[in-house]
Amino acid sequence: MDHNLLYWKDQGQSFLSRLRIWLNLLDPISLLSSDAEIQKAHTLLERAEKLNEEDGHALILSLSSVHADSGAALPLIFRPPAFFPISAPLVVASFLPHSSVKPALFWQFLLQSYSAGFNHANRNSSSEKDKKTSLKELLLLAGTVSYVTCAGALPQIFINRLGVRSAPIQTFLRSMLPIPLSAALAFFNVFTVRSEEAETGIHVFNSKGNLVGLSKAAGEKAVRETALSRAVLLGTTAAVPSLLVLLLKRTRLFQRNSLLVAPFRHISVALVLGLMIPTSFSLFPQLGTIRKENVEEELKAAAVDGQLYYHRGL
Template sequence: MLSLSSVQSGTGEIIPFAFRPPAFLPIVTPLLFTSLLPHREAKHMFIWQFLFYAYTAGFTIANGNATAKAEDIPLPQKQLLLCTGTVFYAASVGTFPTFAMKRYGLNSPTVKTFYRRILPIPLVAGLSAFNVMIPRGVEFENGIEVMDKNGNVIGVSQKAGMKAVRETALSRAALFGTAILIPDSLLYFIKRTHYLVRNPQALPGMRMILTFLVLGMMLPVSFSIFPQLGKINRDDLETEILSSTEETELFYNRGF
């Protein structure tokens, strides 16, 4: 399994160490945790948000379906531009609540609770899904290979590419949304305990530990919500593929 996680299933190339699935948890946990801290300045938060979305975008591309690239190079220029723009956009939107609080002096407890505890859950989940859809847009623009049950390539399908990217985006949104929701919900009750009342400085460390544990538990769930070898009905494919096979179900590599 370690060997399989080190090789790009579509091209057979070795995946860079930092973007292999085993490296995802130890790298993404501190980035997610730090990107959501209440930074004094919005620019500091932007930097951490940028690093978080840049890493997850790189992981998405490295582990996506690479069977139908626009050009015969590792990363097409169009995909690189889209990826860069997506990361800047996601980091900017993720930083905006903090910028608004600092710019307009929104310091009431209700506003702070909303911006720091409630809004980040749907915001990070939505931006994480967006951060999958755009960098992997080449897959539903050019299509990905679909195979029969024996592994024979039948054709290239845009519809299969859209399904693969959509499923991966949903799983990524569920992963990061849950990774924020559960620790915050648990800490809401834990911080009322006698120990944390007397030792409030222990709260960040406990939040970090809970984030790591929840991500660790949710990561295999996220990767397996939809099967790695996805299925698509023959009737859902393009006409030219329908005429090439009599199989009722075809298969594709979904990617991570």
């Protein structure tokens, strides 16, 4: 088992401990480190028998930039610290009240493409050692992005194609419908991009960190948990600003100064997204557990303490 996973096993089994760790890992400063520095930090931690204060930077660099299955540095734009700086403007732009369908499709395409790339780069790839991305995976990525892009632009498509002029209906389509839609599409994006994990299985480990085999049940659980966490992230980011705007529009300040609504919406979307990223990443353990009765028959004997461990991915 990789040192990153061992650390999550020891330190990341409660929500608050995971949240504390992620708040440190999401520091964008780590993006300035080169691949050589990242690999050096990862190697240092593998050789260290006991961590000390001087190893703190190496630990953060390893956890935030190294894939726990391959041991290789993640692509720069798909590392967790890059998630907020890149996704924030895309999320804000995708939630804008567009005047036509084309800009809605454009920003949805950028957001969903980045999300699919992030989901694929941070998947569990334990069963894909030395395996290049297949044509099937590329087609699945392209199909997922195409579908969720069109689905994400549905509110604007309804407004334009149906010629909606009613203010209450427009408010519903622009403010209410995107809440469940964003959550559902975020779930679907993860679920389809990482579907191979449930089909082929992922590595599972015993309590000592020893590999015991491949489990499709663990793969399904890992994908489901990650998809739920991403649905919470985007659903909450869509819900809170929209509800705040609807409430504040009733106040005298916003009734007298309607131009304040747009910047308030943009700022609140970015703030809620920034707060929800570490929260959603912390909802489920990075090193998840699956009970003995839920794994395949051939793996039950290895679960001597009643459960097995697996890398959830991100």
